Amino acid sequence: MKIIRGTQPAGVLLLLMLLLGSAVHGQEPSAGGSALTSLETPETPAAVTPPVPLSSFPRLVLIDARDVLAAPLSWKAPQWERFSLGVAGVGVAALLDRTVRDAELRDHNHFTDQVAKGFEPLGNVAAFGVLSSFYLVGLIRDDARGRNVGEDGLIASVIAGGIITPALKFATGRTRPRDASRTFEFKPFSGASSFPSGHTTEAFAVASVIAAHYDSGWIKGVSYGTAVLVGFARVHHQAHFLSDVTAGALIGAATGRAVVHRNEAERRRLAMVPLVGPHGEPGMGVELSF
Numbered sequence: 001m002k003i004i005r006g007t008q009p010a011g012v013l014l015l016l017m018l019l020l021g022s023a024v025h026g027q028e029p030s031a032g033g034s035a036l037t038s039l040e041t042p043e044t045p046a047a048v049t050p051p052v053p054l055s056s057f058p059r060l061v062l063i064d065a066r067d068v069l070a071a072p073l074s075w076k077a078p079q080w081e082r083f084s085l086g087v088a089g090v091g092v093a094a095l096l097d098r099t100v101r102d103a104e105l106r107d108h109n110h111f112t113d114q115v116a117k118g119f120e121p122l123g124n125v126a127a128f129g130v131l132s133s134f135y136l137v138g139l140i141r142d143d144a145r146g147r148n149v150g151e152d153g154l155i156a157s158v159i160a161g162g163i164i165t166p167a168l169k170f171a172t173g174r175t176r177p178r179d180a181s182r183t184f185e186f187k188p189f190s191g192a193s194s195f196p197s198g199h200t201t202e203a204f205a206v207a208s209v210i211a212a213h214y215d216s217g218w219i220k221g222v223s224y225g226t227a228v229l230v231g232f233a234r235v236h237h238q239a240h241f242l243s244d245v246t247a248g249a250l251i252g253a254a255t256g257r258a259v260v261h262r263n264e265a266e267r268r269r270l271a272m273v274p275l276v277g278p279h280g281e282p283g284m285g286v287e288l289s290f
Helices: 009-024 035-039 057-074 077-095 097-106 110-123 125-140 144-172 198-213 217-236 242-269
Strands: 270-276 282-288
Touching: 057 077, 057 144, 057 242, 077 097, 077 242, 097 217, 097 242, 110 125, 110 198, 110 217, 125 144, 125 198, 144 198, 144 242, 198 217, 198 242, 217 242
Parallel strands: none
Antiparallel strands: 270 282
């Protein structure tokens, strides 16, 4: 309950801004707008509501986990090039690990301490509060996009924050900055868990899902900006090195985008569409995608 009582004003502000943005931009098409717009006619201008997917949530989870975790097996040259650039980026960040850690040890002040304290929970429990809010508002407003943000964000969190990052933490066994005598102190399978940052993974998974579903530039900016501040908080609190949060950001963002892309295709493959005829008669249609 600590998160809700007001010790995290930044998180509350973020939630209000994102929910307001979804209300203001609720009529904007997402990156993969539904083909249902072609069904609208002058006789039934508001007759078609968003499709109700036949695919169950557990099925989406299994499909997404399978596709994301097995993706490297089918990568071509462009995907491996992007992966190599990501690894190079983590390497560059690693060269700055000591410099950034020492700077954060010296440069503490009230403002940075409050920023870190306010945003850090959005890489943990508060992130699920944001996703739950999107889903509940989507239910109340009958907004499929809001519900999809909640579902996709949870799935991305499970895959990135519940499978990929913990596996890497266990395999690398990097000692956290506050406990390390050296910058590069790795003890595989020792239980040390600095690399990569789980909080940052979670924050970027949620941010990338929200950003993928909304075209608004300010919503994308708030989402990713908040995720960056979660990473800053972890470095500021000596919980992670810069390279740890860089790796977490890449894992979270890549997973979130992949989940949204996969689920958009799955939801459109077969969906039931409630319809209202020109004289008010109810009906149902089936939307198929090939």
